[in-house]
Amino acid sequence: MQPGSGEVLVAEGDVNVVEDEERLVAEFRRQLDAGLWAAVPTGDSLVRRQAQMVRSFDEVPKDAERVIFFPRAAGG
């Protein structure tokens, strides 16, 4: 998520392909180093959806379709 732009694709790839995974891990770290939070939407869209915060690439569920990065919360 970016101000003024909305959703922006940062990187995509197949975690089963070594080059893709390395690129995804590097981008994941870059986003977290930039101070963003990362979350993975989970669950069935017809019943109940949840979200899971992830703090490292290892925490991303293997079947996750995407990771969403967004700014950290702050008191308003």
Added chain:
Amino acid sequence: MEIGLGITALVALALAVDALAHGLVARFRRWLARPRFEADLAAIDPGRERRAERRARELLRSCVSEDDWQIYRRLGFLRVWSHSTHRHHDGPAVAYLIYPHRPIVSYVAQTGRLLYEYCVTFPAAESNGSKVLPDSDDVLAKWMALNADEQRVLRHANMSLPGKALDPGAVARNIWQLGRFERERMREAASELVDPQRSSAASGYRRA
């Protein structure tokens, strides 16, 4: 006498030059600090915010349940259940209402009694001339953060009693609207069980 007048004139001239120089320097600094051409273009692009919001709505829809999406589409907010009260079963069920760029409101689900306002923002580095997320991205960020780590979000928020930033009457109406929406959905679900063919027409919004 003439020397005195000459000195006075020189001092006045020096002061005038100094004032003029300060004015010119200030104008030059303002010129240097002017928005750059790209930012100007972004600022005059009337569709930029709308396109960003459209993308944000698509992202939000892909993340939340169909019922939650319909609540947001029709009523303009989302409801998230408090995990902590659900997990421990030691108190009444508490839920949160999430509004775009407005405080999160907690309330007792059974009674509708408002508990607190949590003012929380997601400040980001300026991008495309804007410093705030599109409305639906702000809602999604709150939804993900509350769902995934409720206490962490509440720790970051500024908490106050209801009524500080939001009209309690308006929030109470929203809770009533939410209840009415859910009763309608239950009736539709019940009719789906009785008559599956009729239900596919009744629940047409699923494909909206």
